[in-house]
Amino acid sequence: GAVVSQHPSRVICKSGTSVKIECRSLDFQATTMFWYRQFPKQSLMLMATSNEGSKATYEQGVEKDKFLINHASLTLSTLTVTSAHPEDSSFYICSASNRVGETQYFGPGTRLLVL
Amino acid sequence: QKEVEQDPGPLSVPEGAIVSLNCTYSNSAFQYFMWYRQYSRKGPELLMYTYSSGNKEDGRFTAQVDKSSKYISLFIRDSQPSDSATYLCASQTGTASKLTFGTGTRLQVTL
Numbered sequence: 001g002a003v004v005s006q007h008p009s010r011v012i013c014k015s016g017t018s019v020k021i022e023c024r025s026l027d028f029q030a031t032t033m034f035w036y037r038q039f040p041k042q043s044l045m046l047m048a049t050s051n052e053g054s055k056a057t058y059e060q061g062v063e064k065d066k067f068l069i070n071h072a073s074l075t076l077s078t079l080t081v082t083s084a085h086p087e088d089s090s091f092y093i094c095s096a097s098n099r100v101g102e103t104q105y106f107g108p109g110t111r112l113l114v115l
Numbered sequence: 116q117k118e119v120e121q122d123p124g125p126l127s128v129p130e131g132a133i134v135s136l137n138c139t140y141s142n143s144a145f146q147y148f149m150w151y152r153q154y155s156r157k158g159p160e161l162l163m164y165t166y167s168s169g170n171k172e173d174g175r176f177t178a179q180v181d182k183s184s185k186y187i188s189l190f191i192r193d194s195q196p197s198d199s200a201t202y203l204c205a206s207q208t209g210t211a212s213k214l215t216f217g218t219g220t221r222l223q224v225t226l
Contacts, residue, residue, distance in 0.1 A: 043219055049213060
């Protein structure tokens with residue numbers, strides 16, 4: 001089946017630092033990747049959609065300068081949380097859509113804690 | 116009104132029971148329908164996806180879509196304690212488009 005990995009699985013950082021999260025599609029090429037945020041006991045909230053080789057499309061209310069997304073290849077997208085603050089602490093999950101685009105496969109998630 | 120409505124539960128069933136999970140949706144443009152299972156502190160795992168109306172079966176899982184009534188169902192046969200998780204229905208209008216999720220139903224399968 002389609003496998004999506006994320007790295008790191010957990011990260012703790014100090015307020016004001018930047019954190020990069022990687023999302024990789026391991027056995028398929030992902031033309032489109034998505035980044036979500038999830039708070040405890042809530043459903044997933046889409047942050048942005050990224051297509052390989054082009055700029056990401058951000059959802060309303062998501063700061064593009066705060067959450068930098070790069071989709072440089074068909075198997076890798078990165079999310080960088082810049083100048084992280086405690087309110088950015090959350091569970092960040094990526095997903096990848098294959099070339100057919102009929103569905104999305106999710107990564108295991110990255111738990112970010114900003115102190 | 117949310118585009119995809121799902122009863123949040125919790126739903127508690129004994130081991131071996133047949134579980135029925137349901138969603139309704141309002142957007143007629145939805146073409147693809149998925150069910151995900153999410154364990155606590157993990158990413159969602161794709162269980163089933165279907166295109167348009169119809170049934171799809173995979174092992175103990177059966178997904179049904181009725182576009183005429185805008186109703187999505189997932190049936191789990193011979194439920195196991197390991198099935199205890201949150202189940203999310205999701206829909207998308209076209210290929211590689213963003214998903215619209217239900218709120219998720221928390222399922223507890225007891226011994």
